[in-house]
Amino acid sequence: MNKVVTSKEEIMDVSRRLVLEKGIASLSMRAIAEACGVAVGSIYNYFPSKAELLSAAIGSVWEEIFRPFYEREAFGSFTECVSVLFGTIRDGNERYPGFFTVHALSFASSDRKKGKEAMTRYLSALEGRLADALRQDENIREGVFGEIFSEEVFAGYVFELMLSIFLRKGQSCEALLEMIRQTIYKGGTCDAGNYLTRSTLSG
Numbered sequence: 662m663n664k665v666v667t668s669k670e671e672i673m674d675v676s677r678r679l680v681l682e683k684g685i686a687s688l689s690m691r692a693i694a695e696a697c698g699v700a701v702g703s704i705y706n707y708f709p710s711k712a713e714l715l716s717a718a719i720g721s722v723w724e725e726i727f728r729p730f731y732e733r734e735a736f737g738s739f740t741e742c743v744s745v746l747f748g749t750i751r752d753g754n755e756r757y758p759g760f761f762t763v764h765a766l767s768f769a770s771s772d773r774k775k776g777k778e779a780m781t782r783y784l785s786a787l788e789g790r791l792a793d794a795l796r797q798d799e800n801i802r803e804g805v806f807g808e809i810f811s812e813e814v815f816a817g818y819v820f821e822l823m824l825s826i827f828l829r830k831g832q833s834c835e836a837l838l839e840m841i842r843q844t845i846y847k848g849g850t851c852d853a854g855n856y857l858t859r860s861t862l863s864g
Contacts, residue, residue, distance in 0.1 A: 669707050669717070672697065676718035677725060680757055688718055716779050722760060723783055726753030731790070735797065739845075740838050742794035746787065747823055747834040754827075762828065784820070791816035805845050815845070 675696045679687050690711055694701040708714040730749045736742040754761055795801065795812045806812050822837055 672704065672707060672714075673717065673721040676714070677722055680718065680722055680760070684759060685715075685719065685722075685757075688715060690714065720779065720783075722757055726750075726757070726760075727787070730787075736794045738800065739791075739795045739798040740841055742791060743819060743823065743841065744834065744838060746791070747827070747837075750823075750827055751832070761824075788813070788816050788820050791820060800847055801845050802847050 672693060675693055676688060679692060679696060690701050690704050690708075693714070694704050697704070704714070708717065727749060730746055733745065736745065750761065792812045792815075795816055806815065819837070819841065823834060826834055826837060
């Protein structure tokens with residue numbers, strides 16, 4: 662093999678294809694080198710360890726899945742943002758089956774600290790987008806949020822519930838959307854802080 666890998670982008674393209682065809686567990690230095698048609702040493706020139714390679718590959722897949730969500734400049738409401746995000750996760754899992762459950766296990770077995778840091782970055786970015794959409798929604802009741810029960814806290818609760826629904830094989834988040842309408846929108850009657858706390862603890 663005398664081909665030379667010229668960029669990390671090429672390696673990431675191959676990595677995404679392997680994840681798509683065989684799952685995240687198929688990634689290894691040797692598998693990617695074979696798919697690229699180069700010696701294993703060529704991959705090490707860009708990624709000094711399997712943990713580094715796995716982290717970059719998962720980040721690459723993550724970016725591909727959520728690009729449509731991040732490219733949306735604005736949402737008509739917070740519930741629309743939640744619905745679009747749920748659909749994005751569902752569609753991403755259909756394209757990369759098992760990605761949202763298997764990749765965490767892969768991180769844990771290779772480099773727990775690195776994996777935890779990467780997942781924190783990815784999830785925090787999504788929760789931040791939810792919080793931004795919440796602040797921009799003009800139909801939220803006045804006085805719902807404060808210093809303790811903030812937009813960030815609510816967005817975090819909603820995101821946890823969304824992932825819980827998804828991991829339980831739920832294909833719809835309509836119940837979650839209705840809960841949101843009842844707790845924070847004008848005309849709703851629930852105590853948002855207590856309701857979300859009970860829902861999260863009992864989930």
